[in-house]
Structures are given as structure tokens and as C-alpha cells.
Amino acid sequence: MAATQTAARRVGKQVFEANNSRLHVELTGLSRTALPADLRRLCGKSKVEHVSNAVLDYRRFRSTGTGLLTFSRPEHAAVAHKALNGSVAGGKRVKTRLLSYLPELPRMRGQKGILQAAQRGAITGDGPSGGIAGSGRNVVLYGLPGKLSVGSLLDSLRGVKLAGAEYGKEVVVKLDTDRLASTSRFLVRTTSPSEAYRLVRKYHMQMFRPESKSDKHTMRAFVVW
Structure with missing residues (x-):
């Protein structure tokens, strides 16, 4: 008993x-x-x-x-x-x-850490805030050409205030690394939520390289909280 x-x-x-x-x-x-x-x-x-x-x-x-x-x-x-x-x-x-608990966000130190996380597949976009810090400042751009490089995208984002730009290390990473894919996605971190929404208003549902007759892609953009 x-x-x-x-x-x-x-x-x-x-x-x-x-x-x-x-x-x-x-x-x-x-x-x-x-x-x-x-x-x-x-x-x-x-x-x-x-x-x-x-x-x-x-x-x-x-x-x-x-x-x-x-x-x-x-x-x-x-x-x-x-x-x-x-x-x-x-x-x-x-x-x-x-x-009782929430999934912890992976530790990513600066641009280098985010790039390394993307390369090993740690940035999946799953979980609270998509598994990344900086809620409201992150924008996902998708529907872009599959072979587009980060450098080429940065040329198209001139005028947007990107996080890390003052150090010459803009936080822009390619999420899809399959070279055979017809489209690709990019994670772009801006300096503030207001700048993130300005980026979305400027690029969402706009043609990428509208002057091109053979490489037309409609961009889509949304803010990640």
C-alpha cells in the first residue's frame, strides 16, 4: 500500500x-x-x-x-x-x-555563418520564424532563374538597404542549389521591417529582366516573420 x-x-x-x-x-x-x-x-x-x-x-x-x-x-x-x-x-x-518547448533556432554568425548553413542544408524554412533570426527583416524571393547567382541578384537589388552592406557582406543567400532547376529562391535580409516591405512592394509579381525575350521570370516576394 x-x-x-x-x-x-x-x-x-x-x-x-x-x-x-x-x-x-x-x-x-x-x-x-x-x-x-x-x-x-x-x-x-x-x-x-x-x-x-x-x-x-x-x-x-x-x-x-x-x-x-x-x-x-x-x-x-x-x-x-x-x-x-x-x-x-x-x-x-x-x-x-x-x-513545453519550441524548436531552437540554429546559430548563424553573420554572412559567413548563414552561407555555411545554406550549403549544409540547415536553412530549410521550417519551424518558428522559418528557422532563422531577424523576424520581419527577412524576405524570400522566388520564381527567379535557376542559374541566377547571388552577385547577379545583388545587381538587381541596388537601392534596397540590405543588412551587412556597410561591411560589404550583404546577407543574400541562394536557397536552392540544384543547377538543373528552372527556378530558384533567395533569402534576402534587409535593415528593417519597413525596408523588407518596400522590397516586396517593388519586386513582387514583377518580371525579372523584362528586356529579355528568352529569360522571363515573374518574381514573387514575401516577408518572413
Whole structure:
């Protein structure tokens, strides 16, 4: 009997510790155009406080319609879980669940680190913020010629304020390295979210090399949060 009670207390303690470590709330059913600011507004509307971070989840740098909130204490996360479950955002009903952890972003030190990560396939565009830091400053350009080089793209991005430009090391990496592919994607980091959106407005749905008759590609661009 005593052994049974001891085992029950041990299990209860483990369950308590597991629940006590849940600092994150996952929100599913969001619009794919939702932004972190929309998550914070939803929290404000539902009187949810103590949000320390709000990010979006991505798959190959495309939003999955899932948001992730981080709180400073487990009890705050538990309150948010109950308050936000069933709430409506952008005309869609949101479902929530508590999480004990989120995938950690890989460490990438500067331009060299990002290039090395791209070469070994570490930049997949999956997970919170697409697996990269600098939310709101990163832009993915796709639909570009498959053989396009970083240098050629940089020539086309003149006038855009790119991160690292002051050191002559602009943060622009090619995500697709298959030389036989007809199109390619690039990750471009700008100096600010406003500059990122300026880049999108300038290049999204525009023709790359419109003067060319044989190498026409329609560019698409979106900001990664």
C-alpha cells in the first residue's frame, strides 16, 4: 500500500513538473496572412497578458497558419490557453494547446555563418520564424532563374538597404542549389521591417529582366516573420 502511494505521488509530481514547464501556447487555424502583431492584438482583445514573444510557424518559408506564443511563467500560459481557445481571429476560429518547448533556432554568425548553413542544408524554412533570426527583416524571393547567382541578384537589388552592406557582406543567400532547376529562391535580409516591405512592394509579381525575350521570370516576394 505504501509503495503504491509512493508511486502515485511520484507520478503526480512528474505530471506537475511537466505541466509546470509549459511556457508556450500554439494557436492553429489562423489565416496564412496573419502577422505576430495580429497575435498580440488577439491577446489584448482576450485580456491575455505577459506575452514575451509571438512568432509564426513556417514550412519552406510559407506560413502554416500556426502561431506560437511564449510566456514568462507557466500559469500565464495556462490562462492564455483557456482564454484564446475558441476565439476568432480574421474570421477563423482558433484552437490552442500548451507546449513545453519550441524548436531552437540554429546559430548563424553573420554572412559567413548563414552561407555555411545554406550549403549544409540547415536553412530549410521550417519551424518558428522559418528557422532563422531577424523576424520581419527577412524576405524570400522566388520564381527567379535557376542559374541566377547571388552577385547577379545583388545587381538587381541596388537601392534596397540590405543588412551587412556597410561591411560589404550583404546577407543574400541562394536557397536552392540544384543547377538543373528552372527556378530558384533567395533569402534576402534587409535593415528593417519597413525596408523588407518596400522590397516586396517593388519586386513582387514583377518580371525579372523584362528586356529579355528568352529569360522571363515573374518574381514573387514575401516577408518572413
